[in-house]
Amino acid sequence: MDDAPGLTRAELARLDRLACEEYGLPGAVLMENAGRGAAEEVLALSADRARRVAVIAGPGNNGGDACVLARHLANAGVEIEVFAANPLEELSGDAAIMRRAVERMGIPVHDVSSEAGLARARPALERATVVVDGLLGTGFRGEVRPKIARLIEAVNACRRERGAAIVALDLPSGLDADRGVPLGVAIEAELTVAFAAPKIGTILYPGARHTGELVVVDIGIPEEAIASFAGTGNPFLAGGLEAGERVVDVGCGAGLDTLIAAQRVGSGGRVIGVDMTPAMLDRARAAAVSAGADHVELRQGYVEDLPVPTGWADLVISN
Numbered sequence: 001m002d003d004a005p006g007l008t009r010a011e012l013a014r015l016d017r018l019a020c021e022e023y024g025l026p027g028a029v030l031m032e033n034a035g036r037g038a039a040e041e042v043l044a045l046s047a048d049r050a051r052r053v054a055v056i057a058g059p060g061n062n063g064g065d066a067c068v069l070a071r072h073l074a075n076a077g078v079e080i081e082v083f084a085a086n087p088l089e090e091l092s093g094d095a096a097i098m099r100r101a102v103e104r105m106g107i108p109v110h111d112v113s114s115e116a117g118l119a120r121a122r123p124a125l126e127r128a129t130v131v132v133d134g135l136l137g138t139g140f141r142g143e144v145r146p147k148i149a150r151l152i153e154a155v156n157a158c159r160r161e162r163g164a165a166i167v168a169l170d171l172p173s174g175l176d177a178d179r180g181v182p183l184g185v186a187i188e189a190e191l192t193v194a195f196a197a198p199k200i201g202t203i204l205y206p207g208a209r210h211t212g213e214l215v216v217v218d219i220g221i222p223e224e225a226i227a228s229f230a231g232t233g234n235p236f237l238a239g240g241l242e243a244g245e246r247v248v249d250v251g252c253g254a255g256l257d258t259l260i261a262a263q264r265v266g267s268g269g270r271v272i273g274v275d276m277t278p279a280m281l282d283r284a285r286a287a288a289v290s291a292g293a294d295h296v297e298l299r300q301g302y303v304e305d306l307p308v309p310t311g312w313a314d315l316v317i318s319n
Contacts, residue, residue, distance in 0.1 A: 006200040007226075009138055009177045015196070019221045028094045030219050031061060034195040035068020035098070037217030038169055041193045042069070042130060043076060049165050052079045054128035056112075056155060057099065058135040058148075058173070059086040064095035065169050065195070066134025067102045074107050081124055082109045085135060085151060118150055130165045131158050133187045135173035138199055144174045144184040156188050168192040171199045172210045180207025188212075195219050197226050 007015065019025045042050055055070045057063035067082065074080045088099050103109055110121035125131070133155060135148060144152065152174050158164040166189045171177055174186030180201035192202055192211045196219050202211040 006198045006203045008200050012138055012177075012197075012199070015221065015226065018225055023222065023225070025220055027061070028097065030195075030221070031064050031094050031098065032068055033219040034169075034217065035065045036072050037195070037219065038065065038132070038167070038193040039069045039072035039076070041191065041215060041217065042073060042132065042167055043078070045130065045165060049129050050078060052128050053081075053130045053132060054125050054158075055080065055082045055132045056135050056151060057082055057084050058137070059091055060095055060137050060139070062134045062137035062169055062173075063091075064093075064098040066132060067095070067098035069132060069134070069169070070102050070107055071098075071105060074105060080107055081128075082107055083112045083121055083125060083151075084109050085148065086113055087111060112151060113147070115147075115150060118154060122154065125154060126158060126162060128158060128164055130167060131155050133166060133168040133173050133189065135187075138170060138177040140173075140177070140183070142183065144186075148173070149185045152185050152187055159188060159190065165190045166212075168211070170195050171202050172207075175201055175207050175210050177201045180204030182206070182210065186210050191215065193217055196221050 016027075016030075019030060020027065042053065053070075053073055055066050055073075057066040057070075063085070070080050070082050082102055084099070088096065088103065091099055099109075108124075110117070110124060112118040112121050135151060136144075155166060159166045166187060168187050168189035168191070170193070172187035172189045172192060174183050175181070176183055177199045178201055180203070188210055189212045191213045192215070194202065194214060194216045196216070198214055198216060201207045202214055208214075
């Protein structure tokens with residue numbers, strides 16, 4: 001399912017309702033499938049890298065997915081510890097069920113809901129060779145609060161300072177699921193395991209830089225159901241652009257982000273500059289060529305002429 005279309009937050013909400021109402025798949029089943037699939041991706045890392053895993057669990061469904069993953073990794077013999085952003089009594093629904101199962105299994109759970117709690121748990125976190133991000137899900141909006149920001153920064157430090165592999169569940173925490181922009185601070189993942197389909201924010205730049213390698217795991221929703229939602233809430237696809245195109249929110253850094261995008265696209269891409277000056281297009285062209293995209297078409301356009309809403313993106317790149 002790695003070629004599944006990127007979906008928006010609104011499309012995902014409708015897909016969840018369809019899974020429940022049309023196919024009779026309760027949320028707990030989808031959560032179990034998601035966590036088990038993500039655990040298999042972690043186990044697919046080298047044995048040396050996956051020997052000690054820290055799981056960061058938030059209060060919502062993403063945290064429930066993380067707890068399922070922790071349970072399956074523990075059953076596989078991996079040394080596992082959970083770092084909980086909220087105490088059990090603050091959880092509800094499927095997330096509470098999955099956390100309770102982790103605690104009843106005797107898996108160590110560290111309370112990192114406070115700055116003091118994080119300080120006490122930091123040595124255990126820093127021993128991890130893999131850190132799994134299950135803090136924030138696709139429904140998160142607004143600025144990342146200081147408590148969560150501290151956890152995100154601690155996780156990112158594990159990768160930058162100690163070389164731990166960071167695996168994000170569904171999308172990196174702190175990343176806007178639709179726009180692909182950090183909401184203050186965001187996880188810098190090496191691998192993101194998307195459930196059912198990629199989230200559009202992990203395909204857009206700069207979100208793709210936070211996403212790292214992107215893999216999709218099957219959680220039991222029929223593929224035809226997923227395909228039926230592709231583009232229904234995406235202004236690019238609804239406007240006639242093709243699925244699989246890479247959208248780059250370059251702002252004032254056109255050259256750098258275009259270079260990164262061109263590396264992903266490879267040769268034979270198309271770059272559309274929206275409300276860009278000729279100088280910006282020249283920088284974009286030079287960056288794309290230097291990245292090896294040897295057959296790139298560039299043209300200047302304006303919002304009124306292209307199916308791209310104002311402020312959404314400056315470049316569109318496709319295979």
